[in-house]
Amino acid sequence: MKHIVVLTGAGMSAESGIKTFRDADGLWEGHDVMEVATPEGFKRNPELVLNFYNERRKQLKEVEPNQAHKDLAALENNYKVSIITQNVDDLHERTGSSNVIHLHGELRKIRSSGYENDIRTWSEDIHLGDTCEKGHQLRPHIVWFGEAVPMIDTAVEICQQADILVIIGTSMQVYPAAGLLDFAPTQTPIYYIDPKPAIGSSGKVTVIVKSATEGMKELLALL
Structure with a gap:
């Protein structure tokens, strides 16, 4: 899997x-x-x-989870899914995602x-x-600005095991979270969903210039 x-x-x-x-x-x-x-x-x-x-x-x-949260949770029917989030809400968990790491608390x-x-x-x-x-x-x-990010080492280990890396709705400006994609294996394809992407498509990065809900629809079709 x-x-x-x-x-x-x-x-x-x-x-x-x-x-x-x-x-x-x-x-x-x-x-x-x-x-x-x-x-x-x-x-x-x-x-x-x-x-x-x-x-x-x-x-x-x-507030309630949106369709993108639900689509991510549904991926667990066919894949092993690990979610590393910068968000402090519990919307991933409320849709049934079973492996969620909160970097920022x-x-x-x-x-x-x-x-x-x-x-x-x-x-x-x-x-x-x-x-x-x-x-x-x-x-x-x-985790406030200036404080250590206790879960970052766990997040790095998870990224190193990725067969597919998906990035959704992040500016790629907040470190150390923004550096996590660099730990994915070299052959791992990366999909980046954001209406205002901070990076462009390249050999291994496919950029989907859409909101989370619309971008997830396109990602599901690609997978």
Whole structure:
């Protein structure tokens, strides 16, 4: 059974109504990303940051997976599929994808600000003063700018095993995620779906200049 490895970015979830700051001049839902997506921002104004992610968590309950999510999940009927996503939503899981690696964390998890491995599932608000058993403030389980990406080594290993690599809805500008395609075996074909692709077609890269849902239709026909 061939192994398809899929790298997904914000464009994957855009058609479900989840916004990306990269489409809005550095603003994410009206906020400067440096204020809501950095450790420094959290130190300066933890209540602002907690409230920001509380709103994102509420938004997640109001959106649904789109057809592209469903098509990826259906690929598991004929292929081994590994999804490596930069997205912090759970839309891949909600469509039945069984092997999802979140590079940048997950909205529906929290962790202790003092013990990074103290991670737990969480679907409600986090308030200032909510602490772990050892007294440290709870924070979103999100990899902020300037923080290490704990799952990157796992993602590299998965890419090295790819028979087919698919990239969907990513600007190819956020590292280390953007460098993952370089770890695919030299003979592995790469399909890149994005309405504004950052790279062009080449010998091994087929660019599909479409949205995630339309691009997945074309990819399924090619496969």
